[in-house]
Amino acid sequence: MPNEFDEFNAFNQRVIEEFRANRGRVGGPFEGGRLLLLTTEGARSGRPHTTPVGYLPDGAERVLVIASAGGSPRHPAWYHNLLAHPEVTVESGAFTYRARAVPLTGEERDLAFARAVESDPGWAEYQRKTRRVIPVVALYEIGGDGPPNINAGSPAEAIKVVHDAFRRELGLLRQEMARQGPLLGAQLRVNCLTFCHGLHNHHTGEDLGLFPMVAARSPEAEGALVRLKEEHERIAGLIEELRAVVDAGDTESARAEVERLTAELEAHLTYEEEQLIPLLSP
Template sequence: MPNDTVNDFNHQVIEEFRANRGRVGGYFEGARLILLTTTGARTGAEHTTPVAYLPDGADRILVIASAGGAPWHPAWYHNLLAHPEVTVESGAFTYRARAEVLKGEERDQVFARAVETDAGWSEYQRKAGRVIPVVALYEIAGGPPNINAGSMGEAIKVVHDAFRRELALIREAMSAVTEGGSPLGAQLRVNCLTFCHGLHNHHTGEDLGLFPFLADRHPEAAPAVARLREEHERIAALVEALRTALDTADPATARAEVERLTRELEAHLTYEEEQLLPLLDA
């Protein structure tokens, strides 16, 4: 594909991604996607590229420098080798990150996990005739997260929708596993555990920050806040049940726990939005 065509395609995806806070259609529909902004190795100018990613626990995400199976590394990879500090846009959040290229056995294990979820990575590797690099992106700590929203209420909705999208992807992958009779893959387990960790952090932040704020500013919301706290405890129990199911590596049990968590969480998110967003955006 000519460079001008690639640039036009990327520009369209970037605009759609930002307008819809991470949700895009077309070629990337249903994919886990970030916008990765790197500093040019030669020019020093910033370049933003849509890149697929893999969840990988609490501290990092992973990106693969496949270039669609081309025999050369993509430009963004050369840029981060020269300037490892990058910017990541996830749709809900924007943050600075440190890039680290994985080596040896760790790289091979991660790439094998990627192939397990999508055989297209293996085809890219075959076509490329090179070892396709895998890069870990570690968020650089520095204050509260930068949520892509214009108000507190909008921020809550943006984060909730990000959880909804990720859970939908997990449910889709879990259904494919159970219907096909395949074992529970390593990357799918990582996706579930990463989701569980993110949800725990979100609810902890609400318990310690948002709910006390509302108690001080809006005492009339006390009954709703009390209910939300109780729901956090029930959801935490469901998260632990899912973690236990993942340890058993039984796809049917894990899928059942994902469905239980989905039902409880969706009801919780909807109630929270109904009760709190009008107060936060007043």
């Protein structure tokens, strides 16, 4: 008969397969949450081990993962692995990248964990169940030459994959805003600002890389590219307005700005897909 460890591994493998098949979207207990796949090198075996873990956005440079193990008395195996081998692989659904894992310490760890609890009280319950201090680990992307590694088979597919990742993150932000009380929580502020930064970087990359490539290959797309660049400028203005109200902690204004951004961004993404995907398809 399968033991508890076998059942846990089988459950994780099903989540991993669903995550990869749906580029980050899963159901069951992880549905509607932020999840990534973390591949570590075994501390003793040296073999790769992939684990689904929840994460917290934490600005432009890193994401945070929490070694809760459901409140177990022992740290999870992936945490021991990254202590021995700090270079790991992260799969976000849309992207795969190498990262450097750094456990947080002292006040930095405590503040990050407090933000996690603020966004989901379940983290506090895990801490109450164990005597160990649950570690918080920062994952810093290791930059490389060339464009990011998008989990797509073609430039046309890559557009849809990246767009859907932004749609999903914006949907999570709207859900979190809807649950928020009169004060804008610290982690929700970080989530908003991280999204704003990521969207700004994406549009900058398109302006400097994708759009010139399309223009060179398909001169007939000039009108569409002009419109897309103008939409980038309008969206940049909305991002700045959202940043301002988030910095001010104004929840009601932040909700309104997120809705404005959602409407503008969805129309933009849809138009871009309609115009560019046919031009980039094999």
